[in-house]
Amino acid sequence: MAMRHQQRTRVVAAGRPHEPNSPVNHPVDFTSTYSYRPSVQYSQAYAREGIPSFEPLEQLLAELEGGTHGLLFSSGQSAISAMISQLPLGGHLIMPQHAYQGFSSMATQMAGKGMFALHRVDIAATDQVLATVRHAATEAESAGTSALLWIESPTNPMLEVADLPVLIAEAKRLGVRTAVDNTFATPLRQNPLQYGADVVIHSVTKFLSGHSDVIMGAAVTSDEELYATLHGHRSMHGTIPGPMEVFLALRGVRTLAVRLDAAERNAGYLASRLSELVNNDSIPLTGVSYPGLPDHPQFERAASQLTGFGAIITMVTSNQTIADAVLEHMKVWTPATSLGGVESLAERRRRHLSEPPTVPEGLIRLSVGIEDPEDLYADLLGALSGAA
Ligand SMILES: Cc1ncc(COP(=O)(O)O)c(C=O)c1O
Structure with a gap:
């Protein structure tokens, strides 16, 4: 058998x-x-x-x-x-x-x-x-x-x-x-x-x-x-x-399981750290979305269907100008389209003209990689602060 x-x-x-x-x-x-x-x-x-x-x-x-x-x-x-x-x-x-x-x-x-x-x-x-x-x-x-x-x-x-x-x-x-x-x-x-x-x-x-x-x-x-x-x-x-x-x-x-575990761990960590920055007057961040955050609208559904919440986060910055400035300030994250690699990538999705207007202009999609989570967070914080 x-x-x-x-x-x-x-x-x-x-x-x-x-x-x-x-x-x-x-x-x-x-x-x-x-x-x-x-x-x-x-x-x-x-x-x-x-x-x-x-x-x-x-x-x-x-x-x-x-x-x-x-x-x-x-x-x-x-x-x-x-x-x-x-x-x-x-x-x-x-x-x-x-x-x-x-x-x-x-x-x-x-x-x-x-x-x-x-x-x-x-x-x-x-x-x-x-x-x-x-x-x-x-x-x-x-x-x-x-x-x-x-x-x-x-x-x-x-x-x-x-x-x-x-x-x-x-x-x-x-x-x-x-x-x-x-x-x-x-x-x-x-x-x-x-x-x-x-x-x-x-x-x-x-x-x-x-x-x-x-x-x-x-x-x-x-x-x-x-x-x-x-x-x-x-x-x-x-x-x-x-x-x-x-x-x-x-x-x-062949390494999907270990890569995904590491990236997902980083994503969970970053999502909750970023959430703490929303509504902080010195940081131009208006929202963070990740299926593993309890305030995600389908959190319960995600928890029952998925065996892990994945490695993609979105953060919404105030507007296109701020989002572009955040990307310019990144040093560890690479501004690039695509996702799912070992390296962390970030992209303002509305740069694609075919992305619908219901996607906020200031939304940045984060594809979280397997780098050190503190380095990833520090770089995001630096980029957000630098763009403010
Ligand atoms: C969810 C999803 N499906 C399909 C595609 C298309 O795949 P490919 O770029 O390999 O043609 C992408 C690409 O970004 C994607 O994100």
Whole structure:
């Protein structure tokens, strides 16, 4: 009988060769094609359809999420695109108001071309989401098409937490597929497939690879038909990662448990220290959000769904000018987009024009790394004080 591993073991052990004399790490094929002889049965043909070097990481991600199949993509965006492309023409996409802005732009553009009807919801407002899902399901049924509920939780950048079990169960009852972007929580903190989600999407670029040196995405599902369709989409659209990226991501993900523990510990510490500065007259900080803070609107939900509150914090400064000045004063933190690496990054999100106006102009997203927490705090305090 196969041994069931704990997640911390799985992240290190899964996807390794076990045969005697095999290397401890799978070799990576740097090739675009595979030789064949017509007389010999072959399994590999052309690398755009996938190569054996993808399998250890695909298997690892599937095991971590509790699915049967993992599928790597060239980016998180291409994994998302593969999934929403499964909606038939004239279908319905229900998605969070504050989803990752690259995805929001993609969805808006596709909806603008008439590919599907787009419904934006406050993903934390369960009644509103359920009403929208029911409405979309009814419309889809009468038009002979289908609907997809897209959940991001916690959301980027507003850190709203969706009621995963309730939303997924109701969507399922209505025949609406659900996809969950699990980038912020990682498979070590939340496994949406366990609630019945059809697919989990990751930007592997972030916590999974963990060193800000890779762009990659992944989908995990237990639905054979969906897996085959997504695989076919990937081959046809050519959205495979390169072998070097696969090597780096697999190498990076092996340390996910220790990196995430350390970053999360730092994040919890910084969130509470920063909260103490809100309403301090000499510090231009008007708010701090972190799902692990008791004053987070979905704190109880986060505590019951997540096995850890993650490593992303947002702090709201008075306005854009102050936020930009805070970033200019940072020495330990690096002002940069992206998140989930070992190094701490900070970004004013409204610098992206596609970020909605409901995201405050002065909001800075903090991706907390694994540096010394006192250095991180001192640098934030110095930057906030210097910008005042
Ligand atoms: C939550 C989330 N999903 C998806 C993406 C897109 O991933 P990628 O940049 O790997 O295409 C991002 C990127 O920031 C993200 O934050």
